[in-house]
Amino acid sequence: MRHPFSAAFLFALIALLSPAGSADPAAKATVSLKSGANVTRLLLTVPKGSSLKPQAGRADQLIVAMEGVDALPGLPNPAGDRYIAALHTRSKAKGRIDLIVELRPAAEYRTLLSVTDSGNPSLTVDVTAGGAMTSRPPPTPVAKASDGPHRKRFVVALDAGHGGKDTGALGAGGSQEKDIVLAIARKLEALLQAEPGIRPVMIRRNDEFIDLRQRMERARKEHADLFISLHADAYNDPHARGASVFTLSEHGATSEAARRLADRENAADRIGGVALHDKDEVLASVLLDLTQNATLEASDRAADSILQALRKTHSIHQPxxxxxxxxxxxxxxxxxxxxxxxFISNPEEELKLRSSAYQNQIAAAIAEGIRNYLKLARPATVAPPDRPVRQEVAVSATDNVVK
Structure with missing residues (x-):
């Protein structure tokens, strides 16, 4: 179900990747072409220090501007391909080359910028029949005070874990996880409301029970750009302490993709702006994978920003x-x-969690992490930081971990 490319932290039709450092003057780019029954995939990779910028040409053309690249050898011949008519290059100046993708009539494409595990900027282009897929528009820039009323604000969904009949973990002093995390969520909401360009959305405002998938879907209906679920950990060792930040495991992503694809005939929603119910299995899988890979990358970057902010003022349970x-x-x-x-199960940390001052400190650290993430998520960002190392830990014997 997974496809062999690393997705970027950001959906982008027009964006710029410029990792730090200078390109080799004799740098060469590489390009590959893979044709399928329903989609043709082009993968372009340039050396470290080079940059890629997809640009719309004519209606039947995609231009990819490369800087820091002197050659693009081994250009594939797409003769007979259903969606790409021709590939050719155009030299503009030393170290500047355009790759021109000529499309067949009615073909449309979707682009995804990424960085390989070795740090090379890369661009994936999927081309298929017109109407088969719709490119998701690039993220709206975060609004500044002078941006005016029409800029879309960055939506952060705040999910206070548990609620209602589900109390969550219990502290030795009688504290309930559901109450503590709701208090932190409210403080975080207030901080984010004061940030220009951010709109916080509370998944639950009161002591109510909300199904786990309903929480996720509520965030999607609000067109959330980031979802943060807040919890207070518990463990049988009362000395366990510190904060932790989680993102979805690869296994969890794969099982969810399988579930979505299996249910797509009955699904009325759209994934990443694309309806899957009318696509064949291969194309639906490609489209879902494009969306989900980029989401995983963005999740890691947001998690890393928040973890670094928490580290400044709080003990961390895992590095x-x-x-x-x-x-x-x-x-x-x-x-x-x-x-x-x-850890609410740690008596010392339970007392802190019940403190309004400590709740404010936690909320302030998370808010700082969100602000730092937004600096990276803006389209003007040129050089995203290195991809955080994913640290797999055994959390449950099954994938359906609930919190």
Whole structure:
């Protein structure tokens, strides 16, 4: 179900990747072409220090501007391909080459910028019949005070874990997880409301029970750009302490993709702006994979920003981003993270969690992490930081971990 390419943290039709450093003056790009029955995939990779910028040409053309590249050898011949008519290059100046993709009539494409595991900027282009897929528009820039009223604000969905009949973990002093995380969520909401360009959305405002998948779907209906689920951890060792940040495991992503594809005939919603119900299995799988891979990348980047902010003022239980199959993290097109704020089972941390001052500190750290993530998520960003290392941990014997 997974496809062999690393997705970027950001959907982009027009974006720029410029990793730090200078390109080799004799740098060469590589390009491959794979034709299928319903989609043709082009993969273009340039050396470290080079840059890629997809640009719309004529209606039947895609131009990819490359800087820091002197040659593109081994250009594939798409003769007989259903969707791509021709590929050719155009030299503009030393170290500047355009790759021109000539499309057949009625073909349309979807682009995805990424960075390979070795740090090379890469561009994936999927071309198929017109109407078969719709490109998701690039993220709207985060509004500034002078941006005016028509800029879309960055929507952050705040999910206070548990609620109602589900109390969550219980502290030795009688504290209930559902109450503590709701208090933190309200404080975080207030902080984000004061941030220009951000619109926080509370998944639950009161002591109510909400199904796990309903939480995820509520965020999608609000067109959330980031989903944050707040919890207070518990463990049988009362000395366990510190905060943790989780994103979805690869296994969880794969099982969710399988579930979505199996249910697509009955699904009325759209994944990443694309309806899957009318697509054949191969094309639906490609489209879902494009969306889900980019979401996983964005989730990791958001998680890393929040973890670094928490590290400044709070003890951390694990040094890196943790992985699990939490149901609330399975939205295929909304970057999602889960924050364990502290161990409610630790008497010392339970007392802190009950403190309004400590709740404010936790909320402030998460808000700082969100702000730092937004600096990276803006389309003007040129050089995203290195991809965080994914640290797999055994959380449950099954994928359907619930929080």
């Amino acid at each position: 890196g981003i943790q992985k699990a199959g939490f149901v609330v993290l399975k939205s295929p097109d909304v970057p999602s993270i889960l924050v364990e704020t502290a």
